[in-house]
Amino acid sequence: MKLLGFLLLLAGWAIVLTAIVLLPGAAVRAGFIAAGVGVEILGMVLAVRAHLILRGEKE
């Protein structure tokens, strides 16, 4: 799950970069950048959850 979280972080960043390069309209670009950040937040949630599960298993 932690790996998936980090992959989502990278995917979110890729969405942000793609939005900057490919989308000329300010509103659409802002929307896609926000979407990329949203994917990153999802990735952070997964990485944190994975950390919690690992700790639970150790106990």
Added chain:
Amino acid sequence: MTPPAIGNSQEIRTALCVFLILLVPLAGAGLSLINTGLGRSRSAAHAMLTSLCVVAAAAGAYFVCGFAWQGFIGGPAHSFTVGGKTWSWLAAEPLFLRGHDWGGSSASLAACLGVFSVGLTALIPLGSGSDRWRLGAACASSALLAGVTFPLFAHWVWGGGWLAQLGVNYGLGRGFLDAGGAGTIQTVGGLTALSIVWILGPRHGKYLTEGMPAVIPGHNAIYVSLGCLLALVGWTGLNCAGAILFTGAAPARLPLVLINTLLGAGSAGLAAAATTRWRFGRPDVSIAANGWVGGLVAASASAPFVAPAAAVVIGLFAGVLVALTVEWLELHLSIDDPGGSISVHALAGIWGLLALGIFAQIPGPVANVSLAPALPAPGDSGQFLAQLVGVATLLGFVLPLTFGLNWLLNKLLPQRVPVEGERQGLDLYELGSSAYPEFVTHTDEFTQQ
């Protein structure tokens, strides 16, 4: 008698920058004292020695390849072109700091500030790895941070890289701005601290059974408070030097930077103290101190660009944010961060970067892409978006990179001491002597079991 000739403006600027850079080690001294004071007494000497060693390791790695990959505005860089726009992604300076004009050039001053900044960055994860991080592993991790992670992001922001170019290339305000290193130093260090916590795990006895985690208080509130005061002096130098070198601010703007730095720290410290007073009935020294440093961190990015009232708002929010998230990370996310580095440096740093996009009033051209300042963009509506792209880069690229590097390092060189090391304390286990030999050893979770 004729008065001595006053040097030209370039010489005055150089002397001013050198003086300001000389203050920066005080920020490092402050962070070291804070990290030591918030740790246990049986690891205090280890904490201070590790601080010295990681600064040395970071400076060495920065000397070898760090500045070569960070570079400076207008220097040689590796670039590629996408859609007709140039993206500068890595500097191409010579290794070992060769080939520079050491006669006061902007690049030499940037290298000088960089070597102190990278030392400060390396100190940040020490607070998170307190009481369980091996000395050798901390040095190796710091070398990776100073040789790879820091220079890469610093080039993108301070070296005229693609984040700084967002304004020129894509009309996003003036591009990503970070005058004093809220992102480049603080958030990079804070995200490395998060990686270290995930890799090391919590201290033995912190999360014993279900229910509330055990409280392991810091051992010296005086160190912590003194560290905050030293940090204030160091941060003023850092923010002022950064404003001159990385945004082209005129020396006349420095009083605003100084005032905003103090207002940010003060309002954050008060806000954190008030929050803990409201939450626990009394102000908490360690969290109020963390709030103070969080205010310094949050004010770093925008100190030359915001009005003093905005600096107060930025500080107030940072103080509340730090006070609440220190508790939240520990209770709900099982993140054992004795120094509060993740809240103070990563979260407050991210808030400071976004706050610049909200509150900044940039009066004129900003020299963050070339030494000739870029003309103001029509309106500055895209500034928040530029800051958001920078934050997305920190979360989406820097965090996976720094976690991956430290994960690999952990496979080669285990970073955590064994349980026996924690029981003895790192002073005895790794150094063979204690910081306070006359102290009586207190009972703790080990003797209670």
